[in-house]
Amino acid sequence: KKKIAIMTSGGDSPGMNGVVRACVRMAIHMGCDAYCVYEGYEGLVQGGNLIRKMEWHDVRGWLSEGGTLIGTARCMAFYERPGRLTAAKNMILNGIDALIICGGDGSLTGADKFRAEWPSLIEELVTKGELKPEQVQRYKHLNIVGLVGSIDNDLSGTDATIGCYSALARICYAVDLIEATASSHSRAFVIEVMGRHCGWLALMAGVATGADFIFIPEKPSEDNWREEMCSIVRQHRDLGKRKTIVIIAEGALDKQGGKITPTMVKDLLADKDGLGLDTRITTLGHVQRGGTAVAYDRMLATLQGVEAVRAVLEATPETETCFIAITENKIIRKPLMEAVIDTQKVAKAIQRQDFDEAMALRDAEFSE
Numbered sequence: 001k002k003k004i005a006i007m008t009s010g011g012d013s014p015g016m017n018g019v020v021r022a023c024v025r026m027a028i029h030m031g032c033d034a035y036c037v038y039e040g041y042e043g044l045v046q047g048g049n050l051i052r053k054m055e056w057h058d059v060r061g062w063l064s065e066g067g068t069l070i071g072t073a074r075c076m077a078f079y080e081r082p083g084r085l086t087a088a089k090n091m092i093l094n095g096i097d098a099l100i101i102c103g104g105d106g107s108l109t110g111a112d113k114f115r116a117e118w119p120s121l122i123e124e125l126v127t128k129g130e131l132k133p134e135q136v137q138r139y140k141h142l143n144i145v146g147l148v149g150s151i152d153n154d155l156s157g158t159d160a161t162i163g164c165y166s167a168l169a170r171i172c173y174a175v176d177l178i179e180a181t182a183s184s185h186s187r188a189f190v191i192e193v194m195g196r197h198c199g200w201l202a203l204m205a206g207v208a209t210g211a212d213f214i215f216i217p218e219k220p221s222e223d224n225w226r227e228e229m230c231s232i233v234r235q236h237r238d239l240g241k242r243k244t245i246v247i248i249a250e251g252a253l254d255k256q257g258g259k260i261t262p263t264m265v266k267d268l269l270a271d272k273d274g275l276g277l278d279t280r281i282t283t284l285g286h287v288q289r290g291g292t293a294v295a296y297d298r299m300l301a302t303l304q305g306v307e308a309v310r311a312v313l314e315a316t317p318e319t320e321t322c323f324i325a326i327t328e329n330k331i332i333r334k335p336l337m338e339a340v341i342d343t344q345k346v347a348k349a350i351q352r353q354d355f356d357e358a359m360a361l362r363d364a365e366f367s368e
């Protein structure tokens with residue numbers, strides 16, 4: 001009987017519990033034993049009761065729970081080979097044949113490194129006498145499949161990450177609430193949303209709430225952004241609009257790569273010699289990550305979880321490590337490292353202020 005383990009890692013996102021539920025139940029359905037690794041890679045490194053066998057009823061009701069009930073953690077030890085060596089030993093001691101990881105690009109990079117190193121980790125464990133050759137016989141190869149859980153929708157190669165539509169819905173709801181006060185008092189609100197290298201949340205929230213102006217990292221504002229924003233806000237006010245909403249991603253930049261902060265935007269809107277608007281800043285923060293998953297994320301979590309179990313069961317030593325994507329509404333397997341590398345390319349392009357490259361990479365994702 002094969003033993004399949006599932007883990008959530010990196011930042012939590014709505015829908016991760018749906019993933020765990022789907023993987024546990026699909027594994028059992030396929031005649032396997034299902035395990036959960038608690039606390040992300042920390043659970044693999046520490047072992048013990050952080051690796052637990054799960055039954056069908058253990059995940060009952062998890063589809064509608066927010067966050068991740070099996071925990072997630074940043075694990076420094078897993079960045080280093082000795083940490084991964086201990087993780088490999090704990091996997092074998094627990095008899096785990098395959099691992100499904102739901103997390104962001106960091107977690108998936110760690111997963112691929114672990115899989116690539118696996119044969120040498122096993123050899124080292126035997127050489128050091130920590131495991132006997134007969135103990136490792138069955139575990140010559142490690143099957144790994146990734147699922148992308150992130151609110152930022154920042155992974156290349158998939159149209160939506162698990163959690164992004166829940167975060168977007170939460171932002172829209174929060175903006176709707178703020179709009180009541182904005183309209184009543186004729187105020188301006190500068191709303192900061194998450195997204196360090198990815199403006200998807202800010203952009204889509206701006207579209208969905210009819211914001212006056214949006215700042216995102218990939219397409220930094222022109223040198224005249226101050227005049228441009230003020231002129232647009234002025235036009236909207238002249239048309240009779242009583243509220244002003246500006247949405248700014250955490251990682252918003254200007255053309256020189258300088259950070260555009262909510263305070264800078266607020267000071268500009270409030271400037272007595274300009275618009276002179278009564279302006280407030282609202283930082284939505286972790287409210288965006290909390291709460292239950294919207295229907296779309298539950299659907300994605302379930303369908304992708306089922307596909308992930310199929311993929312680990314069908315994988316052979318020759319198959320490339322894959323992650324489960326959704327592309328043009330189809331749940332499909334794609335090479336994991338290609339997507340991670342493409343994702344990192346965007347972040348690096350933004351860091352070196354090559355914004356044309358960053359935009360070209362994002363465009364390529366959508367025209368794939």
Ligand code: ADP
Pocket residue numbers: 009010011041073074075076077078079080103104105106107108109110111113
């Ligand atoms: P995310 O998965 O949301 O991008 P992180 O980048 O924090 O979040 O990654 C989560 C965990 O994955 C880290 O704490 C670490 O244990 C593991 N990890 C990330 N990157 C690597 C890497 N390059 N090598 C090994 N492990 C990694």
